[in-house]
Amino acid sequence: MSVIQEEKTGVIEMYFDMDAGTIKEDGSGESRDFYHPGAQVEYVIGDAVSYRLISLPNGRTITKDIKSK
Numbered sequence: 001m002s003v004i005q006e007e008k009t010g011v012i013e014m015y016f017d018m019d020a021g022t023i024k025e026d027g028s029g030e031s032r033d034f035y036h037p038g039a040q041v042e043y044v045i046g047d048a049v050s051y052r053l054i055s056l057p058n059g060r061t062i063t064k065d066i067k068s069k
Contacts, residue, residue, distance in 0.1 A: 001057040008032075009069060012047045015040050023049060023063065034063040043068070 008025055010032070015021035018040045022031045032053065036042075043049065048069040054062040 003057065004055040006053045006055075007050065008053045009048065009050045012039075012043050012045050012049060014045060023051060023066070032061065032063045034066060036066045039066070 010023040010025040013022040013024040013031055019037050020033070020035045021039060023034055024031055032051075034051070043066075049066050050069050051063050051067070052065040054064060056062070
């Protein structure tokens with residue numbers, strides 16, 4: 001199995017701290033953990049964002065490149 005990269009959209013669901021939280025994915029409604037330096041300063045809960053979801057062969061996913069929609 002190879003690495004799969006997908007462009008996704010969703011909304012900021014909650015924060016754990018200033019840099020990490022969850023995004024609720026549009027369509028599936030799945031929550032994705034993310035880390036983005038300064039995220040709580042750039043985005044508020046409910047903001048629409050686009051991001052890259054990277055699925056690794058071991059089943060782990062990484063959420064990267066978060067941007068305002």
